[in-house]
Amino acid sequence: MTVTRRRSAAALLAVLCSAGTGAIGIPTAAARGGSVDVQSGETWTVARTTQLHRLTVEADGAITAPDGYDVTLTVDGVETGQVIPTAGAVDTVFTAGTYTGDVVLTVTAQxxxxxxxxxxxxxxxxxxxxxxxxxxxxxxxxxxxxxxSDTVARNVRLVSTGEAFNGVYVSGGSYALQHPTIKFTGNGRSDFAGYGASVMGTNGARLVVDKADIDNTGTVRAGVVAAGGSNVVVKNSRIATHDGTLPAGYQPTVDTSLMEQVPWMLSLSGNVRATNLLGTNTKATYLNDKVSSTGWGVLSTDNGQDGQLTSINSDLAITGADGYGSYAIGNATERFLGTRENVATYALINRGGAVHYGDSTRSAVAALNTSLDLGLTSRELRAIPRRNTVINSRRFGMMWHGAGTVAIDGGTVVNTKEATFLDKGQQIGVDVDGSSGARLNPANGVLLQLMEDDDPGPQMVNGKLLNTGVYHEPTTAPTKVDSFDTTVAHDADATTTFADIALKGDFYNGMRGGSTSTAPGPGAGVAGKNLVLTLNNASLRGVVSASTTRHHQDTIAAADYEQLGEVTNTVSPVVNNGVVVTVGNDSRWTVTGTSYLSKLTVAANGRVTAPAGKHLTLRVDGVKTVLVPGATYTGAVTLTVG
Incomplete structure (x- = not known):
């Protein structure tokens, strides 16, 4: 290794005399303004922060720090020059090249x-x-x-073109970031840990980010990560993440220690999500923000329990072909008040969360200001306009691949090209209150699709859990499970309630159940599952029925990921897929086509009718029966329209 500088020979001699075998420590004063050439096969252990005007790292040259320390290269204030060398590795190495300008090698405690x-x-x-x-x-x-300062950073600018470098890491205490500009280009390593994120709060920190401009490009190069019981508040900010290039040799996996790409079995693509919430009792709130990602997801909870994720008057967008607005897991509570979502695949994936969509009323925001410790002043609260939530999805609305609930109220509008609610064989609760104008608008006419979980699951390949599963359409008819009661509401059923709303669309229960339910996902081995639908002061125009579903193609592998969740329905008698309908007070169901139920209850002031000019026929266990208000019908209940 050669070291040169443009000052005295004596100072240069001091540097050279500090050389050991294979390692040279360069005092800052001696190296300032000089240059270093780390030759092939040599290792330079940088003992302390060092400033140069030129650094050359030859192929197979290495730069390290002493034990307990790390070293980072910046050139003209830009972090650069370090990469994770192989897929799955965690440490960075320096890439070969020549770096000129204000070159600083900063040595930091690990x-x-x-x-x-x-x-x-x-x-x-x-x-x-x-x-x-x-x-x-x-x-x-x-x-x-x-x-x-020790309490606030104002107007800082952070730029990274290396890999796995974090911007601001707040571990405990209280801190404010005001008007930061952060632009990271290059891969992160794990957004389950926050490794490579622009901003991260953890270990109980309270972090307030105001007027941030964050723009990242790279695999798992997240914009904001909240973790470790922290409370992160982001307001008046822009966060944009863009897909990167996966590391050479990367193998798609659901192993969170290795995952750098969304599992395709969710019918998704993409390798970066804009934000993540991790840990236990962690809170993250986005207020008046614009948050977007190319794919995967915008707001997410993961690897944690009892988190709280909130969006108030924010705009969420997927700018690429696939992606979700939010992901809920681990008993998370998620709230979307006055939020605008423009997403590609789902507004929500629910795997264990309680999610609410509503209006950003003054009282609702004020209550959250207290319960979430947002720290908004009276002036800030007054300045927040009331907005309704509007969801526009190019495919589905809310999808379940785990148990969870969704509540919709206020003036929330859900516009989807496909089913509003897509339940892949899970225990769900849906509660929609349309008294303030909430509306559900599925372009394909399906309000709720209950179907078998079609996630083919990962497989162990050479000791690794890889996403190599393939979905195969069942070829046999479902087998009736005599012990499963299709006429009652079980705790594990898909339970839905709609109040004070006019609905137009169909509800299908395509669960197979029984011994043929062999999918490896969360619904594996389910004996049966009922669709429970209750109307209160509501109207429905459509079909509600048990069905036989069929995918558009019989075999679905990774290349066909968008075919997951895509099924056609053929209405058919109930097997293990009960349909329990209650037409409650002041409610009306206009039946538009043949509907197979297992139980129908009609309130004294409820009505079940055919469309104008048509005739409705009720049969119970094959016997034609007069349908009257105030009655309950149980068994093989069939409604036909002629």
Whole structure:
């Protein structure tokens, strides 16, 4: 390795005399303004932060820090030059090349973060804890412009073209980011750990981000990550993430220690999501923000329990072919008030959350300001306009591949090209209150599709859990399970209630159940599942029926991922897929086609009719029966229109 500088020979001699076998420590004063050439096969262990005007790293040359430390390269204030060398690795290495300008090698104390059995060596521009900014863990050379104190950073600009470098990492305490500009280009490594995120709050931190402009391009290069019981509030900001290029040799997996791409079995593509919420009792709130991602997802909860994710008057968008507005898991509570969603695949994927869509009324926002400790002033609260939530999806509305609930009220409008609610064999609760104008508008005329879980699941391949499963359409008829009662509402059923709303569309229960339910997903082995529909002061015009579903193609592999969830329905008698309908007070069901039920209850002031000019016929166990208000019919209940 050669070291040169443009000052005295004596100073250069001091540098050279510090050389050991294979390692040279360069004092900052001696190296300032100089140059270093790390030759092939050599390792330079940088003992302390060093400033140069030129750095050359030859092929197979290495730069490291002493034990317990990491080293980060910046050139003219831009983090650069370090990459994760192979898919699945966690440490970065320096890439060969010549770097000129204001070259700084910053040595920082390590910040190891453990998740899913791996320990990630975080490096970050700003490390903040309860005492304020920790200089020994901060790459301050990467902080361009702005002012930084122990309580607030104003107008900072962070730029990264390397990999797995974090921007602002707040671990405990309280901190504010005001008007930061962050642009990261290059892959992250894990958004389940936050490794490579622009902004992250963890370990109980309270972090308020205001007027941020975050724009990232790269695999799992998340914009904002809330973790570890922190409370992260993002307001008046723009967060945009764009897909990167997956590492060479990457194998699609559901193993969270290795995952850098959304599992295709969700009928999705993409390798970056804009935000993530992790850990236990973590909170993240997005207020008056614009948040977008190319694919995968916009707002997400993952790898945690009892998190709270909130969007108030924010605009969420998927800009590419596939992606969701939000993901709910781990008993998460998610709220979307006054939110605009323009998404490609789903507004929501629910795998264990309670999700609410409604209006950003003054009282609702004020209540959240208190319960979530948002810290909004009276003036800020008054300035928040009341908005309804509007969802526009190019495919489905809400999809379940785990148990969960959805409540819709206020003036919420859900516009979808396909089914509003897509339940893949899960226990769900849907409660829609249309008294303030909520509307559901499925272009294909399907309000709810209940079907067998078609997730083919991963497979173990050479000791790795890979997404190589293939879905195969069943070829045999479902087998009746005598012990499963199709006439009652079970706790594990799909239960839906609609009040004070006019509905137009169909409800289908295409569950097979029985011994033929062999899908490896969360619905595996289900004996049966009933669709329970209750109308209260509501009207419905459509079909409600048990059905036989069929995918558009019989075999679905990764290349055909968009075919998952795509089924046709043929109405058919109930087997293990009961349909329990209650036409409640002041409600009316206009039956537009043959409907097979297992139980029908009509309130004394409820009505079940055929469309104008048509005639409705009721048969119970094959016997033609007069349909009268105030009655309940149980068994093989069939409604036909002629």
């Amino acid at each position: 910040n190891p973060v453990t998740d899913s059995g791996l320990t990630y060596p975080f490096r970050q521009a700003l490390y903040v804890d309860s005492t304020g900014v920790v200089n020994t863990k901060s790459v301050l050379a990467a902080v361009r412009r702005g002012r930084v």
